[in-house]
Amino acid sequence: MTALALKPRRVLRAPGLLAILAAILVGFALGARDFTTAANLTNIALQSSVLLLLALPMTFVVMTEGLDLSIGAVLSLASVVLAQVVVATGSVSLAVAAGLTVGAALGAVNGILIAFVRIPPFVATLGMLGIAQGLALIVSDGQSITGIPPSVDFVYEGRVLGAPLPILLMIAAYLLMHALLYRTRFGTYVIALGGNREALALAGVNWRVMLILVYALAGACAGFAGLLLTARLNAGHPTAGVGMEFDAIAAVALGGTSFEKGNGWLPGTLLGVLTIGVLHNGLNLLTIPSALQVCCIGLLVILIFLFEALRKETP
Amino acid sequence: MKAPAPAAASLAPPKLELRGICKSFPGVRALDDVSLAIWPGETHMLLGENGAGKSTLIKVLFGAVAADAGEIVFKGKPVKIASPADARALGIAVIFQDFSLVPYLDIAQNIFLGRAFPGRVPGSIDRARLYREAKRVLDMIGFAIDPRESVHRLGVAQQQMVEIAKALSQDARILVMDEPTAALSDRESEQLFAVMARLKADGVAIVYISHRMAEVFRLGDRITVLRDGRRIRSLLPREASPDELVRLMVGRSVDMTYPRQFHAPGEVILDVRGLSAHTGIADINLQVRAREIVGLCGLIGSGRTEVARAIFGADPIASGQVRVFGRIHPGGPEMAVRLGVSLIPESRKAEGLALIRTVGDNLVLAGLPKLFRSGLFRPRAARAAAAAIVRKLGIAAVSLQQVVGTLSGGNQQKVVIGKWLAAEARLFIFDEPTRGIDIGAKAQIFALINELVAAGAGVLMISSEQAEIAHVCDRAYVMRERRIVGELDRASLSEENIVRLGMQQ
Numbered sequence: 001m002t003a004l005a006l007k008p009r010r011v012l013r014a015p016g017l018l019a020i021l022a023a024i025l026v027g028f029a030l031g032a033r034d035f036t037t038a039a040n041l042t043n044i045a046l047q048s049s050v051l052l053l054l055a056l057p058m059t060f061v062v063m064t065e066g067l068d069l070s071i072g073a074v075l076s077l078a079s080v081v082l083a084q085v086v087v088a089t090g091s092v093s094l095a096v097a098a099g100l101t102v103g104a105a106l107g108a109v110n111g112i113l114i115a116f117v118r119i120p121p122f123v124a125t126l127g128m129l130g131i132a133q134g135l136a137l138i139v140s141d142g143q144s145i146t147g148i149p150p151s152v153d154f155v156y157e158g159r160v161l162g163a164p165l166p167i168l169l170m171i172a173a174y175l176l177m178h179a180l181l182y183r184t185r186f187g188t189y190v191i192a193l194g195g196n197r198e199a200l201a202l203a204g205v206n207w208r209v210m211l212i213l214v215y216a217l218a219g220a221c222a223g224f225a226g227l228l229l230t231a232r233l234n235a236g237h238p239t240a241g242v243g244m245e246f247d248a249i250a251a252v253a254l255g256g257t258s259f260e261k262g263n264g265w266l267p268g269t270l271l272g273v274l275t276i277g278v279l280h281n282g283l284n285l286l287t288i289p290s291a292l293q294v295c296c297i298g299l300l301v302i303l304i305f306l307f308e309a310l311r312k313e314t315p
Numbered sequence: 316m317k318a319p320a321p322a323a324a325s326l327a328p329p330k331l332e333l334r335g336i337c338k339s340f341p342g343v344r345a346l347d348d349v350s351l352a353i354w355p356g357e358t359h360m361l362l363g364e365n366g367a368g369k370s371t372l373i374k375v376l377f378g379a380v381a382a383d384a385g386e387i388v389f390k391g392k393p394v395k396i397a398s399p400a401d402a403r404a405l406g407i408a409v410i411f412q413d414f415s416l417v418p419y420l421d422i423a424q425n426i427f428l429g430r431a432f433p434g435r436v437p438g439s440i441d442r443a444r445l446y447r448e449a450k451r452v453l454d455m456i457g458f459a460i461d462p463r464e465s466v467h468r469l470g471v472a473q474q475q476m477v478e479i480a481k482a483l484s485q486d487a488r489i490l491v492m493d494e495p496t497a498a499l500s501d502r503e504s505e506q507l508f509a510v511m512a513r514l515k516a517d518g519v520a521i522v523y524i525s526h527r528m529a530e531v532f533r534l535g536d537r538i539t540v541l542r543d544g545r546r547i548r549s550l551l552p553r554e555a556s557p558d559e560l561v562r563l564m565v566g567r568s569v570d571m572t573y574p575r576q577f578h579a580p581g582e583v584i585l586d587v588r589g590l591s592a593h594t595g596i597a598d599i600n601l602q603v604r605a606r607e608i609v610g611l612c613g614l615i616g617s618g619r620t621e622v623a624r625a626i627f628g629a630d631p632i633a634s635g636q637v638r639v640f641g642r643i644h645p646g647g648p649e650m651a652v653r654l655g656v657s658l659i660p661e662s663r664k665a666e667g668l669a670l671i672r673t674v675g676d677n678l679v680l681a682g683l684p685k686l687f688r689s690g691l692f693r694p695r696a697a698r699a700a701a702a703a704i705v706r707k708l709g710i711a712a713v714s715l716q717q718v719v720g721t722l723s724g725g726n727q728q729k730v731v732i733g734k735w736l737a738a739e740a741r742l743f744i745f746d747e748p749t750r751g752i753d754i755g756a757k758a759q760i761f762a763l764i765n766e767l768v769a770a771g772a773g774v775l776m777i778s779s780e781q782a783e784i785a786h787v788c789d790r791a792y793v794m795r796e797r798r799i800v801g802e803l804d805r806a807s808l809s810e811e812n813i814v815r816l817g818m819q820q
Binding site: 201 | 328353399403415416417418420424425427429430431433438440442467762812
């Protein structure tokens with residue numbers, strides 16, 4: 001009865017990624033000092049938490065044959081809005097609500113532009129990237145917003161039952177999104193949005209509303225990730241999210257989600273996020289400049305794609 | 316106008332009646348005063364050539380297209396079917412040719428798409444019930460498969476069965492099937508017919524579109540023939556013969572005023588032997604001589620376009636050989652152009668023209684290598700070449716600077732042909748050259764094709780307009796199910812013969 005996504009044949013979906021992740025882990029374990037310490041491994045998980053919160057909903061978006069380029073900029077904006085509100089009012093819950101609202105609202109605007117105005121996702125979210133990034137700079141006056149109360153920092157540094165809170169949040173976020181995609185009607189519609197939108201319309205489902213919800217979900221997740229990011233930096237920074245959309249889309253692509261026909265795989269995205277986290281961490285330990293790290297991730301995305309394409313052609 | 320109910324059925328009132336349905340699209344009268352009556356427990360065969368209006372009629376029935384005039388009567392009461400949801404509420408389900416399945420959902424989720432059973436948690440699905448119900452529906456049609464299987468792993472026949480299960484799960488009482496056996500093997504077809512018999516016994520009304528004569532007589536309780544958007548006749552199978560049905564389907568009154576001169580054919584310039592391609596076409600043999608117009612006909616989906624693309628080199632060849640002007644075509648469109656072959660595709664907008672560019676730009680596009688052998692683009696020479704073609708073909712453009720997308724359909728078609736003239740092509744493959752253009756422009760296109768032939772070129776012409784093929788061509792090949800099933804010479808080339816060969820007997 002446990003028809004979970006982890007059937008044996010499904011694990012083989014991303015053999016290339018698993019092999020590469022294993023190779024990277026072994027490589028760093030041998031080559032980089034302190035890589036295998038418990039502290040460092042925890043660190044990898046911590047550093048991956050923000051990315052996971054972006055990559056999970058990005059998987060949904062990509063499965064609808066869409067793309068969200070604005071997610072990094074929305075993350076920055078949510079982070080500075082949250083910081084401004086908490087500094088001004090002292091209320092953490094109000095600040096978190098503000099961040100979530102900003103994220104969900106901008107995501108919903110993306111969805112409306114795509115579903116109703118019929119602007120291609122690439123263009124609509126590229127425009128939103130500019131708007132959100134500009135707003136983040138305006139809201140923060142281009143400066144870091146400091147004076148974040150310790151109650152916010154707790155989200156990143158705190159422990160519950162001995163486990164770091166961000167790691168617990170990651171696990172919760174993954175389980176929630178997995179259930180949402182594979183166990184609810186909404187999840188079914190996400191898969192159908194990319195697979196056969198016409199079928200969804202003929203089934204009497206308002207697919208436009210569903211598409212808007214997908215983008216709003218992505219925005220809301222970026223808003224929540226803004227909380228983690230602010231807590232981690234102990235400040236709201238207007239450019240902290242720059243380039244995060246690249247990592248998020250890369251994680252989705254690494255995880256074997258196709259950009260066509262709603263052929264996605266959420267566990268793969270988790271693996272993709274971990275691979276990117278491990279890569280950043282290990283290369284940092286080896287003191288490889290971050291610019292070169294970005295190159296490595298780009299190269300990996302292309303290699304995995306070639307590998308999977310080759311595998312499909314030679315059954 | 317009321318559908319005249321044949322005597323046998325006048326005992327019971329029809330389940331559903333379409334009365335005087337009209338529907339026009341820009342430039343086309345798709346349905347003109349069509350009436351149709353459907354009785355429970357009967358299979359109603361819908362017959363007609365390509366473009367006769369069958370698809371539009373189904374869409375009206377399913378609420379996907381709104382009729383301009385006419386009414387729909389359900390169990391004696393007039394009803395409005397404004398959306399697929401309305402149709403479903405009346406128990407109408409349609410199985411379209413292009414499936415409405417989601418590839419990466421499993422069978423059960425596809426069957427109940429949009430109607431999943433709610434679980435305890437809000438928004439969740441009662442999965443146990445979902446798979447139980449799916450199994451029940453699949454058992455009903457005798458389809459033994461795990462409902463958890465993902466649809467993208469299924470073959471076409473299995474997908475067809477899922478479509479039927481989906482329709483039945485909605486308690487469909489009126490089931491419309493558009494050429495359901497087109498992709499099925501004989502054995503799978505038999506399975507489908509068994510399911511249909513069971514449904515009929517259960518009182519379900521079936522509307523069945525088919526191009527296979529044997530199915531028409533085997534399955535049909537009633538036959539309606541459509542032609543040019545009009546209902547030609549409704550009759551009972553015992554009143555009809557295959558020849559009679561063919562005669563009803565054709566007999567289109569096309570304006571046959573385009574001039575046609577026949578020339579003594581020259582040497583063979585296209586020689587195709589044993590051609591097969593991964594697109595499904597198999598063992599294609601055909602020849603085209605200089606000064607000859609050869610038709611390639613058959614129903615839509617019979618593989619005509621695939622043959623054209625394989626000859627041109629747009630799709631790779633699996634086996635066989637294509638010789639043009641005595642030389643073996645090694646494949647690839649670039650090589651085809653260099654050998655003097657041109658393909659004028661069916662979808663002008665998608666494949667033949669750069670719509671947002673100017674007439675001048677489009678005309679020299681394919682001829683660039685021939686016009687400018689040095690590789691340097693010389694605007695003045697390009698303009699001169701384009702202007703010469705505009706004069707020669709009589710393209711009604713304000714200037715070479717006019718954007719192609721703003722020309723009429725006929726003039727767009729001329730630009731496509733002109734493009735290949737600039738490339739010095741001598742073998743022309745036309746795919747539906749007259750689709751979507753008016754009668755006047757059609758006559759001009761045929762005059763042009765005549766000129767090409769008179770000047771020594773050879774033409775291979777794909778067309779769904781059998782009357783046109785019969786009138787214009789020297790010879791014609793007829794395709795069915797991705798093979799050439801017959802060749803008609805000038806003497807035997809008639810609309811009836813094309814239709815007869817094109818349908819499976």
